[in-house]
Amino acid sequence: NAGVMQNPRHLVRRRGQEARLRCSPMKGHSHVYWYRQLPEEGLKFMVYLQKENIIDESGMPKERFSAEFPKEGPSILRIQQVVRGDSAAYFCASSPPRTQSWNSPLHFGNGTRLTVT
Amino acid sequence: ILNVEQSPQSLHVQEGDSTNFTCSFPSSNFYALHWYRWETAKSPEALFVMTLNGDEKKKGRISATLNTKEGYSYLYIKGSQPEDSATYLCAFASNTGKLIFGQGTTLQVKP
Numbered sequence: 680n681a682g683v684m685q686n687p688r689h690l691v692r693r694r695g696q697e698a699r700l701r702c703s704p705m706k707g708h709s710h711v712y713w714y715r716q717l718p719e720e721g722l723k724f725m726v727y728l729q730k731e732n733i734i735d736e737s738g739m740p741k742e743r744f745s746a747e748f749p750k751e752g753p754s755i756l757r758i759q760q761v762v763r764g765d766s767a768a769y770f771c772a773s774s775p776p777r778t779q780s781w782n783s784p785l786h787f788g789n790g791t792r793l794t795v796t
Numbered sequence: 797i798l799n800v801e802q803s804p805q806s807l808h809v810q811e812g813d814s815t816n817f818t819c820s821f822p823s824s825n826f827y828a829l830h831w832y833r834w835e836t837a838k839s840p841e842a843l844f845v846m847t848l849n850g851d852e853k854k855k856g857r858i859s860a861t862l863n864t865k866e867g868y869s870y871l872y873i874k875g876s877q878p879e880d881s882a883t884y885l886c887a888f889a890s891n892t893g894k895l896i897f898g899q900g901t902t903l904q905v906k907p
Contacts, residue, residue: 683839712895722885723839723897727892735894770839784830784842785887785895 681706683773684753685788692761700791702758704773710734711754712785713746716768729776730752732795761795768792801887802898809876810906814853816872817901820884823867828889831860832899837886841872843884876905 684703692698698779704711710729724738728748739746743761748754758765769792773783798887801820808851809815821870844853846892851886857874872879887895 693857706804710893714897722897724894727894735881735892737894772840782845782847784845785834785840787839789839 683708683771683786683788685769685771685791687791689787690791690793692793694762695760698758698761698765698793698795699764700758700769700771700786700793701753702756702773703753703770704771705758705773706787707771708786708789709776711748712772712774713754713756714770714772716790720768722770725756758793763795765794766793766795797845800884800886800896800898801895802884802901804901805899806902806904808904808906811876811878813905814872814874815876815903816870817884817903819869819870819898821867821888821898822863822890825891826864826884827866827891827893829862829864830887830889830895831867831869831885833882833883834885840885871901874899874901876903877903878907881905 686701699792712727713725726739726746727735743759745757747789770790772787774785803818831843834840844860845879846862851862855858859872862869864905881904884898885900887897889895
């Protein structure tokens with residue numbers, strides 16, 4: 680039973696390029712969270728999605744960042760026109776629907792480390 | 797703005813010492829409080845999920861308590877071992893379903 684899969688593990692982009700980070704949730708999990716960890720900081724909430732629906736995107740920067748979780752395939756966090764300040768570790772986590780089980784912990788992937796040069 | 801505060805930020809103890817950390821969270825719109833253990837170069841792993849005021853959970857030498865009325869949770873480690881060295885994160889689950897994490901407490905246990 681595979682856990683949460685994130686790829687790539689490491690991603691290097693030049694300023695102005697696009698970064699696409701992928702997350703496949705655990706089998707049976709329909710909800711995905713994205714968190715960002717900046718250097719020397721904790722996990723900052725970005726967005727919470729279920730398939731084909733964004734539930735809460737209050738942590739997403741207003742520009743250049745978007746997220747989706749299509750009916751088929753992984754969740755994608757997309758960063759357009761990357762800048763050096765976007766360099767961080769991006770973690771994805773999955774869970775069953777929250778309304779069904781508030782006792783369920785999040786299961787995290789190993790993260791994608793984005794470096795913008 | 798939901799704020800989850802953890803203290804201390806870091807802690808150094810000797811092997812065998814017992815220790816505890818604090819997590820403070822909003823006392824309104826509370827649904828659950830999570831504790832995670834995060835080792836270097838790995839991903840966070842769940843320790844406990846607590847939902848009821850007065851909840852106490854235990855896993856081996858690690859235990860946690862919850863006070864939702866005053867908005868705090870304690871994590872206790874009895875007889876710390878070097879393998880307990882990690883960052884311990886708490887997360888507050890609000891009624892929207894999103895989890896807000898604290899900054900973490902980094903524990904270093906010296907042999």
